[in-house]
Amino acid sequence: MVEMSRPRTYQTEAIIIRKTKLGEADRILTLYTPHLGKLQAVAKGVRRPRSKLAGHLELLTHSLVSLARGRNLDTITGSQTINSFLSLKSDLELTSFGLYATELLDQFTADGIENYSLFQLLLQTMHNLCQGGDNELALRYFELHLLGSVGYRPQLQRCVACQSALEPVTSWFSPAAGGILCPNCRHSQPLTYPVSVSGLKVLRFLQSNDYRTASRLKITPELSRELEDITRNYIRYLLEREPKSAAWLDTLRK
Amino acid sequence: MNQGLIPTEAVSKLIQELNKLPGIGPKSAQRLAYHLLRTPEEQTGLLVEALLSVKQKTRLCSTCFNITDSESCSICRSDQRDRSKICVVEQPQDILALEHTGSYRGLYHVLHGAISPTEGIGVDDLRIRELLERLQEVSTDEVILATNTNLEGEQTAMYLNKVISPLGIRVTRLARGLPFGTELEYADDVTLTRAIEGRQEF
Numbered sequence: 001m002v003e004m005s006r007p008r009t010y011q012t013e014a015i016i017i018r019k020t021k022l023g024e025a026d027r028i029l030t031l032y033t034p035h036l037g038k039l040q041a042v043a044k045g046v047r048r049p050r051s052k053l054a055g056h057l058e059l060l061t062h063s064l065v066s067l068a069r070g071r072n073l074d075t076i077t078g079s080q081t082i083n084s085f086l087s088l089k090s091d092l093e094l095t096s097f098g099l100y101a102t103e104l105l106d107q108f109t110a111d112g113i114e115n116y117s118l119f120q121l122l123l124q125t126m127h128n129l130c131q132g133g134d135n136e137l138a139l140r141y142f143e144l145h146l147l148g149s150v151g152y153r154p155q156l157q158r159c160v161a162c163q164s165a166l167e168p169v170t171s172w173f174s175p176a177a178g179g180i181l182c183p184n185c186r187h188s189q190p191l192t193y194p195v196s197v198s199g200l201k202v203l204r205f206l207q208s209n210d211y212r213t214a215s216r217l218k219i220t221p222e223l224s225r226e227l228e229d230i231t232r233n234y235i236r237y238l239l240e241r242e243p244k245s246a247a248w249l250d251t252l253r254k
Numbered sequence: 255m256n257q258g259l260i261p262t263e264a265v266s267k268l269i270q271e272l273n274k275l276p277g278i279g280p281k282s283a284q285r286l287a288y289h290l291l292r293t294p295e296e297q298t299g300l301l302v303e304a305l306l307s308v309k310q311k312t313r314l315c316s317t318c319f320n321i322t323d324s325e326s327c328s329i330c331r332s333d334q335r336d337r338s339k340i341c342v343v344e345q346p347q348d349i350l351a352l353e354h355t356g357s358y359r360g361l362y363h364v365l366h367g368a369i370s371p372t373e374g375i376g377v378d379d380l381r382i383r384e385l386l387e388r389l390q391e392v393s394t395d396e397v398i399l400a401t402n403t404n405l406e407g408e409q410t411a412m413y414l415n416k417v418i419s420p421l422g423i424r425v426t427r428l429a430r431g432l433p434f435g436t437e438l439e440y441a442d443d444v445t446l447t448r449a450i451e452g453r454q455e456f
Contacts, residue, residue: 018372024276024277050435050436052440054442055441055442055443055444055445056442056443058404059372060405081442081443081444084442084443084444084447086443086444086447089405089408089444090408091412092409092412092413092416095405095408095409095412096371099371099372100371102372103371103372244371244372244373244374245372247374247376248369248371248376251376251377
């Protein structure tokens with residue numbers, strides 16, 4: 001079998017989803033890409049005042065990034081902004097939503113696994129947040145589709161325990177079972193969260209439609225909170241911890 | 255690999271400690287260590303004293319959290335300052351940078367960081383509560399937000415604007431735009447956008 005040697009340099013679209021400091025002037029950035037999945041790369045000198053790259057490699061930026069292969073990590077050699085999402089970053093709440101989405105994506109993915117639809121989901125969500133619609137709904141949409149994309153699709157069609165069809169009464173979401181329990185099976189799981197009839201309808205609608213359709217929903221603040229309870233608790237169960245940026249969302253709400 | 259080449263354990267320990275300092279790699283650490291070996295003991299004694307006293311004698315100003323050696327820093331104590339303005343910065347070094355310009359005569363407040371949700375740095379981890387308390391106690395005309403222009407600095411500035419504006423105090427932000435000495439074609443989108451939006455009469 002002939003092994004093709006990988007080219008020394010390459011280019012990829014990316015959304016910068018995380019950054020950490022390295023040494024005195026460098027950073028390690030986590031990029032989420034359409035075809036290379038999640039990758040870590042070194043951005044040299046970006047913490048210096050005159051860095052030309054720094055502005056193009058900020059978090060929540062969609063860029064075309066050039067990289068050179070390295071022994072451990074690849075190094076970013078250039079970057080051109082495709083979308084700086086300035087309107088997102090100029091709003092405190094929108095930024096917090098964007099950081100929450102990128103943190104979830106980072107937590108639920110491993111390096112190097114291509115997931116084109118997940119890249120599109122993140123990009124689309126960032127655009128959605130800039131549209132001025134129901135941002136909480138945009139976040140719920142993101143959460144449900146992210147979970148589905150990484151193998152944790154909530155089971156909303158039938159009772160996960162007895163498989164019976166769900167009646168139009170309050171049912172219960174079980175993180176451990178990964179889906180809805182009918183009232184009869186509710187006590188088979190210790191930890192459950194109530195799902196109203198409308199709540200279940202909305203969750204199913206979000207799960208099975210594209211965002212353009214889903215975004216037409218108008219939901220009450222109470223219903224919004226109910227949905228948030230369900231998704232955030234499911235996520236907390238799966239990650240075994242609360243995402244750090246979730247605390248900030250709560251602080252801003254106060 | 256170098257064990258046989260370093261004369262004593264004391265010297266290699268010194269090199270090890272110097273190496274931990276930022277910007278000091280193994281070669282620089284070695285150079286410094288050997289320099290100190292040649293330096294008279296009196297000199298190294300002064301260095302040791304300076305290192306110890308910097309930790310023992312410095313503390314944070316109880317008003318603005320700048321680095322000082324007494325309860326109040328020299329800026330907060332001075333009667334030459336414009337006490338109607340407070341400039342909010344992330345770190346004490348930022349005060350140095352601003353003072354160096356000589357163009358600001360007001361007071362400061364150091365947050366000791368910036369809001370970073372992904373790192374778990376929130377409002378309680380910074381000196382924000384103390385800033386708000388300060389604004390309640392002393393009448394202030396203007397709060398100038400001089401946090402960094404990166405995402406964390408901007409978030410911090412937006413948050414502070416949100417909590418301070420309702421107090422009826424004027425909140426301003428340092429002008430954002432092109433640094434001096436840059437070429438337009440290399441500037442990033444965000445910088446250029448802000449520079450265009452913030453343009454002024456020549």
